[in-house]
Amino acid sequence: MSFLNTTIKIAVIGGGSWATALIKILCEQNNVQIRWWLRNQRDIDHIRKFHHNPSYLSDVVLSPKKVKVFEKTTDAVKGADYVILAVPAAFVRESLQHLTAKHLQGKRVVSAIKGMVPDLNILVTEWVSNDFGIPPEETCVIAGPCHAEEVALEKQSYLSIASTECPTAEDFAALMTCRYVAANPLDDLYGVEYAAIMKNIIALACGITHGLGYGDNFQAVLVSNAMQEIGNLVTALDARERNLSSSAYLGDLLVTSYSQFSRNRLFGNMIGRGYGVKAAQLEMKMIAEGYYATKSIHEINKIHQVNLPITEAVHRILYEENSPAAVIDDLKKLLK
Structure with a gap:
């Protein structure tokens, strides 16, 4: 064209x-x-x-x-x-x-x-x-x-x-x-698209942990583990050679996880501070895509069975109404 x-x-x-x-x-x-x-x-x-x-x-x-x-x-x-x-x-x-x-x-x-x-x-x-x-x-x-x-x-x-x-x-x-x-x-159409979806879920997790009072050290470990999680899922869904450290993947994850402009991080932060899901949604003017993506990835992974501890932790908090503090306490034992 x-x-x-x-x-x-x-x-x-x-x-x-x-x-x-x-x-x-x-x-x-x-x-x-x-x-x-x-x-x-x-x-x-x-x-x-x-x-x-x-x-x-x-x-x-x-x-x-x-x-x-x-x-x-x-x-x-x-x-x-x-x-x-x-x-x-x-x-x-x-x-x-x-x-x-x-x-x-x-x-x-x-x-x-x-x-x-x-x-x-x-x-x-x-x-x-x-x-x-x-x-x-x-x-x-x-x-x-x-x-x-x-x-x-x-x-x-x-x-x-x-x-x-x-x-x-x-x-x-x-x-x-x-x-x-x-x-x-x-x-890499599908790899980039799946990675962009996953990074919103990770940003939610970062916001939740920040709202709970976890510091920069924990956030760094969370994000580095998240990059591995994204790589595992993307490979399972669309196996091919790709450089996950490039800006399309890692760069997008970093800015969404840490930026003051990240609506997913903001939404997660509100959940970590004690807001219910509906209360947080009502207070935000914009949509946090990670909320819907969490359920979709959870359903998809029932088929592929990839180890997604961070995504599953977010799902437990948002959709199974588990205590954020208790879920993150369980999650931190799985991070390395």
Whole structure:
């Protein structure tokens, strides 16, 4: 798919901070037009009038010449070359319910979702291929240590664009590269996607232990053990050679586990401090993908039987209502 000297039309599905950050990055390109779908009509009206998202990253000014907002997904994807999915995994089916395979025919689909489709327990790219007939080689995922808040501040960031075929990843990586973002292509679609899902669960565990009063020494051991856990699961699900110490894997894990901007760490911290799951969800404005991912990975691992002590500890706390203090006390005996 060549876009040399042509206008590239990109539909973005989702109205949160990550969707807004991605649009900011894409607007750095001269030949890009954004077709943006948001669920909230109030936000749509505000963006049309004032050219910024009132609910997320409100300091980011969006060019009205490059960004057009739509109420219907069918209108947003019309004529688009790429469709970026940037909604929480729990809402991806609902957000795309009015689209059919015909609407997405001939388009490349990009998942900016670091979560699994709940209940189905499958990757977002797998769901897109299954339900909309998009060939796997025409899908890719956005991963890497890159918080939306730092994109808004134009702090140097790095992304990994992964696909089963290098040309797809290379094309989209070029679109996501600008003066403050370096984007690199990878051909490990499923490994990157599974690692991105797992790191949210680990960030929850880090938040829980921090809320319980554990210090930096314990957190370092937890994260190093978590990297082994991620590697074991990813290998069981998609065995191939991959460098797990690269930024797409380890870098993403580190920033999500330690950053002040990590919603999964924040959610876990609230649980560790004594909040119930529902109380923590109500207090947070944004979705913590790790909550849903924990259940999905737990269900998947019933088949593969990989040793996942950290993931299982988080599952015991969130879904089996075990005491965080007691569960982490058991977990720390398994770490090395």
